[in-house]
Amino acid sequence: MNAPVIVLSHPQLGENIGAAARAMANFGLSELRLANPQCPWPNERALAMAVTAKDIVEEAKVYPNLRSALGDLEIVYATTARDRGTTKEVITPAEAARRLHAQSGHRTALLFGNERAGLDNEEISLCDAAITIPTAGFASINLGQAVLISCYEWYRAMDTTPPAKIEHGPVHRRPSREELFRLFEHIEHDLTESGFLFPPNKRAVMVRGIRAMIHRARLTYQETQTLRGMLVALTKGKYRGEKNVKDA
Amino acid sequence: MNAPVIVLSHPQLGENIGAAARAMANFGLSELRLANPQCPWPNERALAMAVTAKDIVEEAKVYPNLRSALGDLEIVYATTARDRGTTKEVITPAEAARRLHAQSGHRTALLFGNERAGLDNEEISLCDAAITIPTAGFASINLGQAVLISCYEWYRAMDTTPPAKIEHGPVHRRPSREELFRLFEHIEHDLTESGFLFPPNKRAVMVRGIRAMIHRARLTYQETQTLRGMLVALTKGKYRGEKNVKDA
DSSP states (O other): OOOOOOESSSOOHHHHHHHHHHHHHHHHHHOOOESSSSSSSSSSSHHHGGGGGGHHHHHOOOOOOHHHHHHHHHHHHHEEEEEEOOOOOOOOOOOHHEOOOEEEEEEEEEEEOOOHHHHOOHHHHHHEEOOOOOOOSSSOOOHHHHHHHHHHHHHHHTOOOOSEEEEEOOOOOOOOHHHHHHHHHHHHHHHHHTTOOOOOHHHHHHHHHHHHHHHHTTTTTHHHHHHHHHHHHHHHHTTTTSSOOOTT | OOOOOOEEEEOOOOHHHHHEEEEEEHHHHOOEEEEEEOOSSSOOOHHHHGGGGHHHHHHHEEEESHHHHHHHSSSEEEEEOOOOSSOOOEEEEHHHHHHHHHTTOEEEEEEEEEETTBHHHHHTSSSSSOOOOOOOOOOOHHHHHHHHHHHHHHTTTOOOOEEEEEEOOOOOOOHHHHHHHHHHHHHHHHHHHHOSSSGGHHHHHHHHHHHHHHHHHTTOOOHHHHHHHHHHHHHTTTTTTTTOOOOO
């Protein structure tokens, strides 16, 4: 997968360049370009903030201006806040991610403006479309955070992680129906013996309610065995001397 | 819309608390809770980092421990990196956002661990499910950035911004077909006069190619007029003295 290049136009703070690099590493991007950076370069704060993404910072290419930084690229999206006053296509980060994947045979890039002023209209006019991150009232997003959201959306668009799954340890598996039924029988037996399932005409409803709780918990086989062990411990000796002792 | 509460368990750095508050303001969340913060509180760095979200920092509630911070909440999701070794439901931030909206009649919360170690298994065991942000190889996400992605997903799940739109200035509107056809006729006339549409058997193909470019540009009415003005300027006097002067 051909990941987009991240281009920062005259960035001011090394911290933000480092945060951008870290976000890139989190989401599988690797090429960083700096057009006319306003901070000393190489930059210690950028390296510190990048944590384990130092290589992205060290290999960042520096260009004297934005035009040269974009020169060999084919598709460029400019990230900007609302209302530029120009007639420009404005897309969401999710739509940008969708297009970047569809265009992955091309040399693509995401462009970000500097901390103080963002991108100006001249810079935006060099790009195919503008990306605006949808926000609630407060629209100003930190440079590192804007890069993070764009990189996250790019990764998310190709990510196949299931929306929800139960994470199992190595010895865990789902119980078969038969194993689950044995748990049901164990619980229902002990609750009958203890007199909990009373009166008899309510028994079926109560049993179904208990089974529903167990289904909802989506137990592993190990957990069904743990519950049965708990029942054995709780009832141990309980009926000693009584008439209805289970193990008698 | 009942936004989730953001709960930070023993956070260490004021900067990250401020960044979390800023992310919350960006995406329409407002209630921040700190369980046993490890930094001085109130905290100047948190206020500085929050920028215009200072009120969220100032109104953050501080609790002596995590149990008390969660006490009145009904649904809590714990954000954690992969592989806890426990049998727990793990969901994506997008799935968490979907559930939070479906559960918005309840008191919901998103819980985040501290910078050094994240959430431990004891803390996770107090929550309904775990959220893991899908990442490429490098899975460690900064606390402020994890809060940002969760808040962004929550806002995104209810955001109705169209994926793509043309942003128009106040005087811009789409041209009617008739206005667009007038532009076609103007261009095709001038290119015929100038000899560009040659040879005759290629004319129709060339004309259709030019029209396709114009459709793709999705011009405003104002832009069609600008293009016509450019044609007038470019051809002005060009044919002076020639036989086929358009305006003769």
